[in-house]
Amino acid sequence: DIQMTQSPSTLSASVGDRVTITCRASQSISSWLAWYQQKPGKAPKLLIHKASSLESGVPSRFSGSGSGTEFTLTISSLQPDDFATYYCQQYSNFWTFGQGTKVEIK
């Protein structure tokens, strides 16, 4: 099974900050990685797929990079609507999610 590990688990930031979340895979997954945003009581929302492809309608302040085993999600300038929990998900071999990174207000 492929394990996905995100860091940090919690991140405190202010509006306007540049934020980076890291996701590591236990083995190479090429670029078969997606990122989701989830707000309390809501379903996850797809942000990025194939490591760096922005889903239609997602603001351009979100970007993804990486390949192999190490990936990052960057929010270039944090907005009030971005305070949420973020998950990475691999789809190289079945489907596995990271444990999540909560972005909270500093």
Added chain:
Amino acid sequence: EVQLVESGGALVQPGGSLRLSCAASGFTFSNYEMNWVRQAPGKGLEWISYISGGGETIYSADSVKGRFTISRDNARNSLSLEMNSLRAEDTAVYYCARLQSGNFFTSWGQGTLVIVSS
């Protein structure tokens, strides 16, 4: 507009059974692979079951294999999850989710809560 609406969540005793349903609309249901993903209270997301568009191929996570069964009725645009031998650790919000080309989850329902407790 794609819509997925889950139902069937309830409080059930350990060892009990439950059937979840997901009603799909806004897309050609039979063309899409469907899944169940769950989230325990305060925890992360866990994929648990997959079914191909025609229903011929099914995969399940080890955590539910032999206890949960996914199925679909393409004539009724409906996805189901039959859950048997329920355990406390099965307590979670259960989401149905549409898969894009076997890869990532593009659409999710609002979730239905299953609580396993005596």
